[in-house]
Amino acid sequence: MGAMSGTSLDGVDAAVIETDGESVFGFGESAYRPYSEAERAVLRAALGRWEGPEVEAAAEIVETAHAEILSRFENVALIGFHGQTFAHDPRGRGTHQAGSGAILAEALGVPVVWDFRSSDVRFGGEGAPLAPFYHFALAKFVGAAAPLAFLNLGGVGNLTFVDPGFARPEAEGALLAFDTGPANAPIDDLVQGRLGRTRDDDGALAAAGEVDDAVVARFLEHPHFYRMAPKSLDRDAFAVLSQEVEALSDADAAATLTACAAAAVMRGMEHCPSSPERLLVTGGGRHNPVMMAMIAAGCDCPVGPVEDVGLDGDMLEAQAFAFLAARVARGLPTSAPSTTGVRAAVGGGTISRPGELGLGAALAGS
Numbered sequence: 001m002g003a004m005s006g007t008s009l010d011g012v013d014a015a016v017i018e019t020d021g022e023s024v025f026g027f028g029e030s031a032y033r034p035y036s037e038a039e040r041a042v043l044r045a046a047l048g049r050w051e052g053p054e055v056e057a058a059a060e061i062v063e064t065a066h067a068e069i070l071s072r073f074e075n076v077a078l079i080g081f082h083g084q085t086f087a088h089d090p091r092g093r094g095t096h097q098a099g100s101g102a103i104l105a106e107a108l109g110v111p112v113v114w115d116f117r118s119s120d121v122r123f124g125g126e127g128a129p130l131a132p133f134y135h136f137a138l139a140k141f142v143g144a145a146a147p148l149a150f151l152n153l154g155g156v157g158n159l160t161f162v163d164p165g166f167a168r169p170e171a172e173g174a175l176l177a178f179d180t181g182p183a184n185a186p187i188d189d190l191v192q193g194r195l196g197r198t199r200d201d202d203g204a205l206a207a208a209g210e211v212d213d214a215v216v217a218r219f220l221e222h223p224h225f226y227r228m229a230p231k232s233l234d235r236d237a238f239a240v241l242s243q244e245v246e247a248l249s250d251a252d253a254a255a256t257l258t259a260c261a262a263a264a265v266m267r268g269m270e271h272c273p274s275s276p277e278r279l280l281v282t283g284g285g286r287h288n289p290v291m292m293a294m295i296a297a298g299c300d301c302p303v304g305p306v307e308d309v310g311l312d313g314d315m316l317e318a319q320a321f322a323f324l325a326a327r328v329a330r331g332l333p334t335s336a337p338s339t340t341g342v343r344a345a346v347g348g349g350t351i352s353r354p355g356e357l358g359l360g361a362a363l364a365g366s
């Protein structure tokens with residue numbers, strides 16, 4: 001079972017898969033546990049912070065929400081717990097996902113794999129994106145014969161080019177992955193700040209507005225777009241965008257931020273070593289028809305949700321961390337030079353087993 005609390009801060013996704021960490025054999029149950037308004041406010045206060053009382057309070061919410069949702073499942077052999085990224089600076093302070101897998105292992109009585117990103121960063125990688133090895137397995141699962149691409153539209157966007165002709169994901173040429181740019185986070189922040197809403201539902205606000213092309217052009221001058229892949233982003237790396245749209249109406253600002261997310265994907269597609277047969281979209285942004293239409297209009301290949309090939313785009317990242325947990329348990333790598341820029345293929349993740357914290361002994365002796 002995998003659990004993901006993404007940069008959108010909307011809630012926790014949990015999903016069961018059957019896997020040996022190399023192939024996907026099938027999918028099990030899944031569940032979603034949204035954060036309440038009050039919880040989200042605590043999580044937002046921790047954004048951009050590495051430590052301190054704000055991060056501790058947020059970590060407690062992350063752990064409690066996960067314990068709640070994960071305890072609903074039975075017959076799970078292993079849990080992959082991503083935790084919540086509040087700060088990501090792979091070239092500087094590193095990367096940190098809040099929440100303790102050791103505490104969850106204790107609470108749930110099941111081994112938990114966690115802290116997936118640190119060792120990749122330690123060996124020179126970006127620490128993200130990590131879903132690409134799962135995308136590789138999924139390309140095989142859906143029987144893809146030609147290269148294809150997966151696009152995740154979460155708070156941040158990330159793209160994976162997959163050549164299913166290779167036997168293993170770490171082989172040179174099998175994958176190319178990177179973060180495209182901001183996706184939903186700037187839109188969520190805009191509607192939260194101006195209208196007190198969590199998202200631009202179905203892109204309704206963006207649909208009523210006009211795109212400010214000058215803002216989009218300035219956005220594309222950001223150094224991120226001049227870097228070679230692999231590359232990753234902090235959720236708030238493009239915080240300047242909120243000032244850029246400050247003078248625009250609500251609808252024009254939403255339309256412009258949506259166009260920025262789509263323009264970043266277009267730039268990303270230029271990194272693909274060859275034209276993929278199709279672009280399969282996962283993550284919450286695929287529910288936004290305005291964003292999807294803008295991406296489709298700028299792409300040379302067919303664009304559609306992962307549901308087109310029978311996958312679940314709301315649970316794909318949670319499934320990815322179940323898959324990666326199984327790889328960690330088997331000592332297999334979870335990232336490679338072409339997915340994170342790490343020096344050599346490396347396995348990331350700590351395994352915590354129930355009983356390791358010694359809470360049982362401590363209680364018995366008290």
Ligand SMILES: Nc1ncnc2c1ncn2[C@@H]1O[C@H](COP(=O)(O)OP(=O)(O)OP(=O)(O)O)[C@@H](O)[C@H]1O
Nearest residue numbers: 006007008154155156184199201202283284285287
């Ligand atoms: N019906 C919808 N209309 C518009 N936007 C939507 C809709 N449903 C979801 N979204 C957007 O998708 C976001 C959630 O997407 P998702 O759960 O994939 O992100 P995440 O996993 O938190 O982020 P990341 O992948 O960056 O870690 C919401 O915050 C919202 O902006």
Ligand SMILES: CC(=O)N[C@H]1[C@@H]2OC[C@@H](O2)[C@@H](O)[C@@H]1O[C@H](C)C(=O)O
Nearest residue numbers: 085088128129130131154156158317
């Ligand atoms: C540091 C971090 O948490 N990055 C997230 C974020 O959200 C999307 C994008 O940026 C991606 O790089 C990553 O998440 C997915 C699950 C990944 O690692 O593949």
